[in-house]
Amino acid sequence: MYDPIRLAALVAVADAGSITRAAARLGYTAPALSQQIAKLEREAGAVLLVRSHRGARLTAAGELLAERARRVLDEMDRARHELAGLTGLAGGRLRVGTFTTVGIHLLPPVLSAFRRAHPDVELTVAEYKPPGGVTAVATGEVDVALTHAYEPAEPAATPQGVVVEPLLVEELVLVTAPGHVLAGGSGRLPVGELAGQPLISSAPSHPPRKGVERALASAGATPAVVCESPGYALVCALVSAGLGVAVVPEMVASMAPTPLRVRQLEPAAFRRTISVAHRGEESGPAVRSLRALMRGAFARAGSRTRSVHEAGTL
DSSP, X not given: OOOHHHHHHXXXXXXXXXXXXXXXXXXXXXXXXXXXXXXXXXXXTSOOEEXXXXXXXXXXXXXXXXXXXXXXXXXXXXXXXXXXHHTOOOSOEEEEEEOHHHHHHTHHHHHHHHHHHOTTSEEEEEEOOTTHHHHHHHHTSOSEEXXXXXXXXXXXXXXXXXXXXXXXXXXEEEEEOTTOTTTSSSSOEEGGGGTTOEEEEEOTTOGGGHHHHHHHHHTTOEEEEEESSOOHHHHHHHHHTTSOBEEEEHHHHHHOSSOOEEEOEESOOOEEEEEEEEOGGGOOHHHHHHHHHHHHHHHHHHHHHHHHHHHTOO
């Protein structure tokens, strides 16, 4: 029987594309995570990862096992949620923090499932610009909060007593107006080809995006319009109108209401990790139940986004 911890390690590496990044997100050291993968390879009797200076990629055996592992981990999260339901969560209040993209696209069905399981728990939802939700958990304003972090970026400190648990890792992709010179072609677009392109960028004061903006600037992308609000709906609308190109999360690109063309970038080093912040062992059964629902829903969302990319329909 495969160890669920090792299965989770394989899935984390598959999502992060790197042992080092996966280890940081799981709270391991890179050598410790490598040991977990090595033990899993011995259990499987097959090589699961190929390592290189650019990161790590799954072999065919690794892809097969990772896909099954996602299902196993999803079922385990469902079981935890159902067991939490047996505790009879009756009454009380659950305060949830979120940010806009996830609050619109992923959180509502999770809260709906929670409400069906625990109809007597009062729900409140507040919106925070990351990393504000993490601070709100630390100060007790909310019980649990969704947040995000971008790569490349400078590492951010987590407040004492708060646990930040990764749920979904998505690439940042290039969006352009239909008919744009960069819209054609297949395969990944080298970041260097953004040199001289007018860029719709986030406000310099938007901390999560600073590292990404610096990396794009070093590649030669020229800021054309700076959005003082980091709202991606506005960014996509400006791109669709032909005012420039932008680099946005996969989820944003796939759900934009305005006509866009999407290209993945090379190298695939631009990412956004969506996480849930909570107070660890101090969290009550309501938080544990919600987190279990989030893990399952976000894993399915990540699989759908990858399938869209593979089908070339973005």
